[in-house]
Amino acid sequence: MFFTKSFGYAVRGILYVALMSDEKRKVQIEEIAERLSVPKHFLGKIMNKVVKQKILDSTKGPYGGFSVNNSTLSVPLLKVMEVTEGLEQFSMCALGLKKCDPEHPCPVHYKMEGLRSDLRKALAEDTINDLMIGNKPELIRNISAT
Amino acid sequence: MFFTKSFGYAVRGILYVALMSDEKRKVQIEEIAERLSVPKHFLGKIMNKVVKQKILDSTKGPYGGFSVNNSTLSVPLLKVMEVTEGLEQFSMCALGLKKCDPEHPCPVHYKMEGLRSDLRKALAEDTINDLMIGNKPELIRNISAT
DNA sequence: TTTAAAAAAGACATTGAAGTCATTTATAAT
DNA sequence: ATTATAAATGACTTCAATGTCTTTTTTAAA
Ligand code: FES
Ligand code: FES
Numbered sequence: 001m002f003f004t005k006s007f008g009y010a011v012r013g014i015l016y017v018a019l020m021s022d023e024k025r026k027v028q029i030e031e032i033a034e035r036l037s038v039p040k041h042f043l044g045k046i047m048n049k050v051v052k053q054k055i056l057d058s059t060k061g062p063y064g065g066f067s068v069n070n071s072t073l074s075v076p077l078l079k080v081m082e083v084t085e086g087l088e089q090f091s092m093c094a095l096g097l098k099k100c101d102p103e104h105p106c107p108v109h110y111k112m113e114g115l116r117s118d119l120r121k122a123l124a125e126d127t128i129n130d131l132m133i134g135n136k137p138e139l140i141r142n143i144s145a146t
Numbered sequence: 147m148f149f150t151k152s153f154g155y156a157v158r159g160i161l162y163v164a165l166m167s168d169e170k171r172k173v174q175i176e177e178i179a180e181r182l183s184v185p186k187h188f189l190g191k192i193m194n195k196v197v198k199q200k201i202l203d204s205t206k207g208p209y210g211g212f213s214v215n216n217s218t219l220s221v222p223l224l225k226v227m228e229v230t231e232g233l234e235q236f237s238m239c240a241l242g243l244k245k246c247d248p249e250h251p252c253p254v255h256y257k258m259e260g261l262r263s264d265l266r267k268a269l270a271e272d273t274i275n276d277l278m279i280g281n282k283p284e285l286i287r288n289i290s291a292t
Numbered sequence: 293t294t295t296a297a298a299a300a301a302g303a304c305a306t307t308g309a310a311g312t313c314a315t316t317t318a319t320a321a322t
Numbered sequence: 323a324t325t326a327t328a329a330a331t332g333a334c335t336t337c338a339a340t341g342t343c344t345t346t347t348t349t350a351a352a
Contacts, residue, residue, distance in 0.1 A: 002148065002235075002258070005310065008242035015253065028328065042311050048330060061319030062327045077254070085309095089148075096154035098291050106288050107161065107277035108223070111268055112148070119261050131253035142252055145244050151340070174298065188341050194300060207349030208297045231339095 002119065006084040010046050011077065011131075012036050012143045017056055017066045018073065018128055019136055026065030037145040046084060053083045073129035081123060090116050148265065152230040156192050157223065157277075158182050158289045163202055163212045164219065164274055165282055172211030183291040192230060199229045219275035227269060236262050 016036060017027045029047060033040035047066060051058045057069045081087065093100035094112040102109075132139065162182060163173045175193060179186035193212060197204045203215045227233065239246035240258040248255075278285065 002262075003240055003242075005242050008240070011241055011254075026328095030328085039311055041313075044329070045331090051329090058329060059319070060317070060327080060329045061321095062325095063320060064318085064328050066329090094149055094154070095157055095289070096149075096151050096291075097289070104288060107285065108157075108272070111272065115261070115265050115268060116148075118264065122257055122261060126254070126257065139253065142250060143241070143243070145242075146250070172298095176298085185341055187343075190299070191301085197299090204299065205349075206297080206299045206347070207351095208295095209350060210298050210348085212299090 003081065004085045006046050007081055009036075009038050009043055010050055010080050010084045012038070013043060013047055013066075014050060014056060014072070014075075014080065014128055015131055015143055016140070018068050018132060019139060021067045026059065026063065026067045028065040032066070035140070035144060049083050050080075053079070055079065055083065073127065073132075075128050076124050077126045077128075078120065078123040090120050149227065150231045152192050153227055155182075155184050155189050156196055156226050156230045158184070159189060159193055159212075160196060160202060160218070160221075160226065160274055161277055161289055162286070164214050164278060165285060167211075167213045172205065172209065172213045174211040178212070181286070181290060195229050196226075199225070201225065201229065219273065219278075221274050222270050223272045223274075224266065224269040236266050 013032050013036065016032050020027050020031075029040060029044050032038070032047075033043050036043075047056070047058070050056050051066070054069065054071060055075050056066050056072060058064070058066045078087070091100060093106055094108050095106045097104070097106050100106070100109065159178050159182065162178050166173050166177075175186060175190050178184070178193075179189050182189075193202070193204070196202050197212070200215065200217060201221050202212050202218060204210070204212045224233070237246060239252055240254050241252045243250070243252050246252075246255065
């Protein structure tokens with residue numbers, strides 16, 4: 001795949017919270033990790049970053065957990081990528097060379113630049129909300145690892 | 147970048163040999179590693195795989211080294227990727243889910259499938275020869291890490 | 293046939309992503 | 323105030339990609 005596991009965990013975790021935290025209920029890391037078959041503590045660290053970047057809210061203590069805020073649904077996947085693995089990918093040479101720019105184009109530079117920008121555009125356009133079309137149970141099934 | 151370092155080393159190594167082994171001269175790993183600023187022994191292992199897959203020829207001993215064969219120039223980059231890091235990327239879920247198919251599409255499946263197939267197509271179309279247009283010294287500069 | 297050169301092979305070391313575990317901090321209910 | 327709950331934090335382990343070093347194998351020249 002193009003991304004780190006952290007990115008996948010983050011997207012699925014955010015999505016799960018967005019799908020489940022209907023009313024006042026908050027969603028605990030325990031539940032997310034179980035339903036998504038994801039390592040609990042590792043997911044915890046990733047969700048922590050997500051909260052620090054205001055993509056989700058969290059509260060400690062009893063009846064605490066993760067919940068959406070007023071920006072959650074409009075967060076683009078590119079933002080999630082930025083939080084989890086950074087955006088260096090998009091400015092790195094596909095062949096691993098130090099510089100990647102039109103001044104020092106490796107033999108695949110122009111082609112790769114096009115593909116990278118396609119991917120980046122797709123991630124910038126797609127928001128959490130865009131991933132939530134469809135019926136809830138099916139969506140949840142489709143983000144669970146089985 | 148989308149690829150492993152191994153892939154980049156392989157492409158650059160093959161390209162260097164294709165550019166330098168004009169006449170009867172063979173190119174040694176020592177020279178390749180130096181010119182491309184790549185770890186010698188690691189490159190050696192990668193070149194070894196490349197030779198095993200008949201992308202290049204090699205001979206041991208004095209006056210030995212790596213040389214192009216009659217298929218080298220028509221090898222697509224996809225083949226180089228297959229040799230170095232495999233093609234699993236193209237059938238893996240972008241979110242890390244076990245299955246990746248239209249039966250179990252994650253929320254980014256269709257978009258990612260499109261992007262992946264664009265990349266795959268680009269790599270399948272582009273051959274070593276396609277990367278060799280232009281003047282030799284500049285090409286060599288452009289695959290050196292500096 | 294001996295020697296030197298070069299690739300091939302194998303045994304380790306390093307590194308960063310991923311994962312585990314224990315402790316600390318914050319908070320809601322009583 | 324105390325307690326229980328849940329996130330946050332930090333120390334550690336694991337694993338695969340990468341990188342280093344040494345030894346082995348092959349081959350051409352003399
Ligand atoms: S220089 Fe290689 S992709 Fe830009
Ligand atoms: S199922 Fe996720 S990319 Fe195909």
